[in-house]
Amino acid sequence: MNNLDLEAFLSVVKYGNLTRAAESLFISQPALTKRLLALEKELGCQLIVRGKGHKNISLTDSGESLISIAYQYKSLDNELQTLKFKNTRKTFTICSSDGPHMYIFPKTYKDFINQYPEISLKLVTADYPQCFDAIQHQHADLAFTGADYYYKNIVSIPMYSEPMYFICRSDSNYPDSVSPDLLKACNAIYSPYSSDFTKWWDYWFRKDSKPFIEAHLIAQVEDFMLSFNKDIWTIVPASVKNKFTKNPFLSTRKLMSPPPERIIYLVKLISEDNVLTSSFQSIMRENLSRIKGINLLL
Numbered sequence: 001m002n003n004l005d006l007e008a009f010l011s012v013v014k015y016g017n018l019t020r021a022a023e024s025l026f027i028s029q030p031a032l033t034k035r036l037l038a039l040e041k042e043l044g045c046q047l048i049v050r051g052k053g054h055k056n057i058s059l060t061d062s063g064e065s066l067i068s069i070a071y072q073y074k075s076l077d078n079e080l081q082t083l084k085f086k087n088t089r090k091t092f093t094i095c096s097s098d099g100p101h102m103y104i105f106p107k108t109y110k111d112f113i114n115q116y117p118e119i120s121l122k123l124v125t126a127d128y129p130q131c132f133d134a135i136q137h138q139h140a141d142l143a144f145t146g147a148d149y150y151y152k153n154i155v156s157i158p159m160y161s162e163p164m165y166f167i168c169r170s171d172s173n174y175p176d177s178v179s180p181d182l183l184k185a186c187n188a189i190y191s192p193y194s195s196d197f198t199k200w201w202d203y204w205f206r207k208d209s210k211p212f213i214e215a216h217l218i219a220q221v222e223d224f225m226l227s228f229n230k231d232i233w234t235i236v237p238a239s240v241k242n243k244f245t246k247n248p249f250l251s252t253r254k255l256m257s258p259p260p261e262r263i264i265y266l267v268k269l270i271s272e273d274n275v276l277t278s279s280f281q282s283i284m285r286e287n288l289s290r291i292k293g294i295n296l297l298l
Helices: 003-015 018-025 029-043 061-088 098-104 106-115 128-136 195-205 218-227 238-244 275-288
Strands: 091-096 120-125 142-145 154-162 164-169 188-190 233-237 250-255 262-269
Touching: 003 018, 003 029, 003 061, 018 029, 091 098, 091 128, 091 275, 098 106, 098 120, 098 218, 098 238, 106 120, 106 275, 128 142, 128 154, 128 262, 154 275, 164 218, 164 238, 188 218, 195 262, 218 233, 218 238, 218 250, 233 238
Parallel strands: 091 120, 091 142, 188 233
Antiparallel strands: 142 262, 154 262, 164 233, 164 250
């Protein structure tokens, strides 16, 4: 049975009128009639009672019997198409913390999808050890982390680095140049961006009180900065700073003795070099070279 012919029949059933049924399918009435005749010929029975001058139609007994069968047929066909699509559409999975997903790779993801529309792109947000585990167990094709770990059969390559910036409220009283020893951790929003940043934080603030907020989701930080007292501060990578400083209520200050640049590593299986991973890396390198403050390492 032809799906188009069944669709024509069910539209006639729904509207009870050939003209309205044809309009709903965006086809002419003769084209609709042709589909109905083809269906009747295939089934070997008349489905519609035809009469001259009658705009509304009625169904024969065979037509009435076909209604439920037609709906079942359409439902089964949809399930078959979904199964076929699922079995033929390859998934390409990328694992990362939320920062690169949100502030570094959006254009790369769009370009990759446009180049490979047949691919299902899956983006997973996870911490750094979880990213390595996903690669090791082949639950992800590529991962991006701010820390380097040793895993058998996994290679981690420095992909890019970015400087770290001090961010505060525009109405704060912080000077143009800020020294870490004058900052209070109890006013800080701290995010563990990388192992090097954590070491820097521990050096300056391990004897101080805990941070005001420890946020592992960078997306929350901007809102927190605007929600509390004007002495609140944070330190973010260049890619995040580019977004935050578009907000007129936030600004940056020069930080003396700043943290080391944040390095993001490309993580993959040693044997994982195929067309998709190579193409993604190529698109990524091109886009990274255009982001302000990003230093390409690969």
